[in-house]
Amino acid sequence: MAQMITMLCIVIHFYLWGKRIIIFFPLKMKIKKSIHLIHLKMVLLESILMGTTIAIGGGSLLYYYQNELLYPAKYRKKSREFIVPKFSEEEIPYTEVILTTKDKVRIRAYLCKRKNDEEACQRPTVLALHGNRGNIGKQSSIARNFYHNLKCNIMLLSYRGYGSSDGIPSEEGIKIDAQTALDYIKQHPILHDTKLILYGSSLGGAVAIDLAAKNEDEVDALIVENTFLSIPKLLPTFFSPLKYITFICTQIWPSDEQIKKIKKIPILFLSGKLDALVSQQQMKELYELSNTLAGKEWKEFPYGNHGNTITQPCYWNVIEEFLLWAIFDKNNKKEMNN
Known part of the structure; x- marks a missing residue:
């Protein structure tokens, strides 16, 4: 489940990134307050989703691999x-x-x-x-x-x-x-x-x-x-x-x-x-x-x-x-x- 949510956040992140590029060019031609507002909201939403992605991704790693992180196999193998x-x-x-x-x-x-x-x-x-x-x-x-x-x-x-x-x-x-x-x-x-x-x-x-x-x-x-x-x-x-x-x-x-x-x-x-x-x-x-x-x-x-x-x-x-x-x-x- 955690991996699926992580992937969903990544997809949304890239979708919003594409939307931001599309909006960027009209801004250069004619700046409008409403478009600025939409752009700002998308950047904010993207930041939130990116933070969520990092948190969930980090959480997934922590949950599934914490034993390997705390008792690292690399060093356990070397210790032998x-x-x-x-x-x-x-x-x-x-x-x-x-x-x-x-x-x-x-x-x-x-x-x-x-x-x-x-x-x-x-x-x-x-x-x-x-x-x-x-x-x-x-x-x-x-x-x-x-x-x-x-x-x-x-x-x-x-x-x-x-x-x-x-x-x-x-x-x-x-x-x-x-x-x-x-x-x-x-x-x-x-x-x-x-x-x-x-x-x-x-x-x-x-x-x-x-x-x-x-x-x-x-x-x-x-x-x-x-x-x-x-x-x-x-x-x-x-x-x-x-x-x-x-x-x-x-x-x-x-x-x-x-x-x-x-x-x-x-x-x-x-x-x-x-x-x-x-x-x-x-x-x-x-x-x-x-x-x-x-x-x-x-x-x-x-x-x-x-x-x-x-x-x-x-x-x-x-x-x-x-x-x-x-x-x-x-x-x-x-x-x-x-």
Whole structure:
């Protein structure tokens, strides 16, 4: 139906364009007020129809292709070339884990556990959730810093349709994947009682917020970087007329609503000031919407953009300091460094 309406608008548009040309020549010969008025009305009508065409056409694309736009196949296909992080080069022990979700999709993750089981059960465990264009194969720096510098266990999840995981990505599906990974950690014979930290960037931040909101008793800290309020609120920042058709979005990721449900988990907000993809204002609003009783912290990186905030000076120092007060005894900071 939407395609038919779009085509109809285009036909009317060209019809009116032809009428305008026919009227133009008599105007040069003899200008008449009435003809001017007709011409003006046609131009106005044409503008309205053209705007309608763009809106409906854009709406059609958004409705039928939003999954491809949000979880682009080009990058998902490319991500399969970088499936395994360079664990050997980083001297990080790892185990490939294959999980089956409740909707029978096989997804993969890499678990990097401390070498000594006694140490592993005493250190925090990080569940890392990647953005829409990446996968765990490109998260070697995250694994390195959490494992070597912060002495954490870390699990890197690959959503359905990414890396070597089966299936097709969707909001509902990725939420199931994240819950499956959390359940695995909580049922792990060594890691089940460790402090659990959720870490997510961009789309991964939305995944982490949703997961934390639904598992407050299981999660001990939340770290989000350069994420958004929701997809309907993000789209108009790219093209303002899209605000009129966001009601057709099927992929919502309502972090603005989910963040308000988190009451008992400390949250760290990491924001790149130069982020041109997700406006920093969206992160600021998420911070303001958060009303956790466990404390929240805001850190801005003046030269950070959407992709390089993680490389900014003091990025990992900020995370370490956050974990010291959020996870460990503030008066025993040596615990993080032993």
